[in-house]
Amino acid sequence: MSTVTNQDVLNRIVHLYHDMFAHDGHSDLRVEMKILRRGQKEVIVYCGKQYRFVVDFANKAERGPLAACE
Secondary structure, three states: OOOEOHHHHHHHHHHHHHHHHHOOOOOOOEEEEEEEOOOEEEEEEEEOEEEEEEEEOOOHHHOOOOHHHO
16 A cells, blocks of 8 residues: 555545536535544545545644644
């Protein structure tokens, strides 16, 4: 399994948003996060299909306020 980063997840969400905006009908986008063991989170993006990612994350005390968006 390859390493997935926050940027990979954000890129997928942006791509899905552009697809939804160009679509001539109704669309729905939902993001769910679950804390896993070993400093990871599971991110599930729902948009017709499910896109599942397991992302490493630093301890809350080690992150800055916008570190997840970098």
